[in-house]
Amino acid sequence: MSQPNLLNHFKTQLNHQACLGIFSKTTDSNVVEAAGYSGLDFIILDMEHGPATLETMHNHVRAAKSSQLFPIIRAKGVDAHAIGSALDTGALGVQVPNVSTAQQAKEAVNAARFHPKGMRGVCRFVAAANFGTLDKQTYFEQANEALVILQVEGVEGIKNLDEILSVVGFDVLFIGPYDLSQSIGRPGEVDSPEVLALMKQIAEKAKAKGIILGAFSDSLERNQSLKQEGFNYIAYSVDLNIFSNALSDLVRGI
Numbered sequence: 001m002s003q004p005n006l007l008n009h010f011k012t013q014l015n016h017q018a019c020l021g022i023f024s025k026t027t028d029s030n031v032v033e034a035a036g037y038s039g040l041d042f043i044i045l046d047m048e049h050g051p052a053t054l055e056t057m058h059n060h061v062r063a064a065k066s067s068q069l070f071p072i073i074r075a076k077g078v079d080a081h082a083i084g085s086a087l088d089t090g091a092l093g094v095q096v097p098n099v100s101t102a103q104q105a106k107e108a109v110n111a112a113r114f115h116p117k118g119m120r121g122v123c124r125f126v127a128a129a130n131f132g133t134l135d136k137q138t139y140f141e142q143a144n145e146a147l148v149i150l151q152v153e154g155v156e157g158i159k160n161l162d163e164i165l166s167v168v169g170f171d172v173l174f175i176g177p178y179d180l181s182q183s184i185g186r187p188g189e190v191d192s193p194e195v196l197a198l199m200k201q202i203a204e205k206a207k208a209k210g211i212i213l214g215a216f217s218d219s220l221e222r223n224q225s226l227k228q229e230g231f232n233y234i235a236y237s238v239d240l241n242i243f244s245n246a247l248s249d250l251v252r253g254i
Helices: 003-016 029-036 054-066 080-088 102-112 127-132 136-143 155-159 161-165 177-183 193-208 220-228 239-252
Strands: 019-024 042-046 070-074 093-096 147-152 172-175 212-217 233-238
Touching (some): 019 029, 019 070, 019 239, 029 042, 029 054, 029 239, 042 054, 042 233, 054 070, 054 127, 080 093, 080 102, 080 127, 093 102, 102 147, 102 161, 127 136, 161 193, 172 193, 172 233, 177 193, 177 212, 193 212, 212 220, 220 233, 233 239
Parallel strands (some): 019 042, 019 233, 042 070, 070 093, 093 147, 147 172, 172 212, 212 233
């Protein structure tokens, strides 16, 4: 499947059904490629909490595309250079953490889109533009179709949620339950009534605006409940933790 087809296919899925992905903190691109053969819909290559360098991300993105896995890079934060560099790799989406205000949301969108939708820094001699061999206009048009996912994960973001949801140009609102639990003084208690109530409040407002919802899950049961609650972008656990748990299951089975 070509890059535009992979992008269009995933965006169509995302608008009509729940899609399942994982976070990735590996530095081995073989792990990313293998994840694609599992049938997962997407992978979030993590530069906020993961150790992989930008050079490694280029290889991760290639590996994902080779197995028809939709590659998204989570940037380090609301930083124009980090967002642009992530998309320069050829990633088909960028996820921006710790968005707390409408101004930050605008800055994230602005950094991810070329004119007239934003002011992303321009260099067409990058992997995303086939190193300058892709027609310039084609590249700019295709690049502006990349997914932009904004993470709202704290009480300040919730306080400013109406204004954030009014920002034009992003595709998915992602709720980080762990950071949300930390922000209300209950770190790690992602299943607490307070955290679940806040997630429900965010979800209701996003759905009223017609915005696609995303969230992190670390249990199979939570995957199902998020799906039932209308979340179409479900990021389950982390590749290395999934690997470790699978080995533990193997050991227990002996």
